[in-house]
Amino acid sequence: GVWAGGLVGDVRLRPSRGTHLVLRDRDLGGLATGLHIPIPGETNRFVLVLPQGDGRVYVGLTDEPVDGEVPDVPDVPETDIGFLLDVLGSALDVTLRRGDVVGAFAGLRPLLDTRGEEGRTADISRKHAVLHSPDGVVTVVGGKLTTYRRMAQDALDAAVTARALDAGPCRTASVPLVGAAAPRTLAGLDAPSHLVRRYGTEAVAVHEMGLERPELALPVVPGHPVTRAELLWAVRHEGALDASDLLDRRTRIGLVAEDRAVAEAEAAGVLAEAVGGHGGR
Incomplete structure (x- = not known):
């Protein structure tokens, strides 16, 4: 994950913070449909407005580089909150203020540094990579939550191959999640x-x-x-x-x-x- 750069010496990551806001749906007129709002000045970036069906709406997310030591729980800076509110204000008639934000949370993306420190984290690929260190450590970095099962499959396949372990073919693609059904x-x-x-x-x-x-x-x-x-x-x-x-x-x-x-x-x-x-x- 995002700490891999401190565990394996030849792994270079550029952590990126993604922040979501939590709003009450009543402050958005009882919004029941998700929205994609283009970020002004960007060609392919959006802020998502996602009603949760429980009275809450998630709004996000940001893409900001994180320098220095990687925290266990990333803080949400006021600059992220202000940015997301500004993007909302660019598309909605409803005026949302700082006091309307009832919660916020952030996560860190373990992006593989492929462009050097000069590029933006928003421009780094979200594809995952499986890396092998000289010490024999197999590391998976990058990726997204929506592809976590494929990431796990590729990492385990690499470990099995590297150590010539006795294992059958991966079954993850055919094993449903708990509770899944047609x-x-x-x-x-x-x-x-x-x-x-x-x-x-x-x-x-x-x-x-x-x-x-x-x-x-x-x-x-x-x-x-x-x-x-x-x-x-x-x-x-x-x-x-x-x-x-x-x-x-x-x-x-x-x-x-x-x-x-x-x-x-x-x-x-x-x-x-x-x-x-x-x-x-």
């Missing part, structure tokens, strides 16, 4: 549509938890669709170990600080219940 199958599931969108075929089991225990069907945060059953499911079936796992990485409630503060007590209660129900594990 649209017709998903449409016939006896579960709310928002659960089907999040969990696929597992939505039925999540929904049944709320039917068996009505208190689990209640929302964790007023006005947000995530229920206590989903938190409990995350602990029992998705490897969540603490409140950050539940609120920041499984449900994304924590992207809005105000919502996170409300949900922390519920998260603590679910974790306590899960531990108590598994012999203290």
Whole structure:
């Protein structure tokens, strides 16, 4: 990933920060359709406006070089927030101000440095590369989240080949993601549509938890669709170990600080219940 340059000496990366804003859909007139807004002065760059179906809208993203030590959690600078609001203002009649931004988050792209420090990170290819170091380390860099399975396949194939390991052909292209099914199958599931969108075929089991225990069907945060059953499911079936796992990485409630503060007590209660129900594990 983005730390590969500090682990293998001959890997040269140019980390690039991508920032998203979180807005309330009511501040965008109840927007229900995604938008592509061209960035003024650019020929092939856009800001995406993505309604999440939970009262929130994500707006992003930036492409800014990050110099120096790579942070574990990148900060969101005010310059990124201002840039995204300005692009929104170039296309919408609605005026959005800094106070309308209820959350923001950023990630770092591990871009392979192919152009030298003079070029822009926005112009560096997003294709991934598998590299071999003289010490025998296989490193995969670049790429995008949408191609992570192909990246994993190429990296493992390279490691298997380099060490002449005994392994069969890769199966990742034919193994569906957990919960995946044909649209017709998903449409016939006896579960709310928002659960089907999040969990696929597992939505039925999540929904049944709320039917068996009505208190689990209640929302964790007023006005947000995530229920206590989903938190409990995350602990029992998705490897969540603490409140950050539940609120920041499984449900994304924590992207809005105000919502996170409300949900922390519920998260603590679910974790306590899960531990108590598994012999203290």
